[in-house]
Amino acid sequence: MRWLFLLLIVLNVFYYVWHQQEAPLRAKDVTPLSLYRGSQQDIRLLSETAGDRRRGEGAPRQECLFLGGFTDEDSIARLRQRLLSMRVAVQSAPKDAAGSGYWLAVAPEGQRLLGDQQLQNLSKEFNELKRKIMLCEGVAPAE
Template identity: 85%
Template sequence: MRWLFLLLVVLNGFYYVWHQQEAPLRAKDVTPLNLYRGSQQDIRLLSETAGDGRRMEGAARQQCLFLGGFSDEDSIAKLQQRLGTMRVSVQSVPKDAAGSGYWLAVAPDGQRLLGDQQLQNLSKEFNELKHKIMLCEGVAPTQ
């Protein structure tokens, strides 16, 4: 009888240790955000930060509008002619530089001429037309 009692005590100890390992971890104490004071307290747009105006203008200049995504050169040539009639200056982009397909990079002055309405009209006219805004860096014109 003593051996049975000792066996049950040892099994109970193993059972306790086993359950302690499976217990869920306690959540860490997280300090509330309102306790952090300083310059990082409020969320502000980059354009609203003081002293960063020059940096933002440079960043805005580095973003270009790309039109295209066509699989053949005929469609991109027609789009280039159509944009030429709208007096939007564009530049051909190498096929691998802007993703799959043929793309045109719109000059910054041409971006002002192309609004949402004009892009919608162009997408109705050219079925495969896509547009995206990417950084201008690393995009070299084809010669």
């Protein structure tokens, strides 16, 4: 048993020396982050980028709530009627605007009328109901 212990110690020493010769570790030179940043020393939101200012959009973009995701037109028509009865202004979104299926775009002023409780009630009433919040740009009523 003693010989086995001494053999293991010799093997460990050999393994240690072999690894030290194979790849000695060196400390890397780290360049300070301030040299990379240059003039951009602050964090900016995407809505505050220079591209928005170049296009003349000083005001933040409006976001719309999209409700739907239905595969049939009957469900979206029933949802439209339900939202109109709640006095929420909606318009049909193009099929490619919010993804696959039929969607309704809720106007920003209509979003104030729809709270979490109302959205949960609508989810219980319409099983497939999904909601997304996306930019209102480019959303035109489908006729």
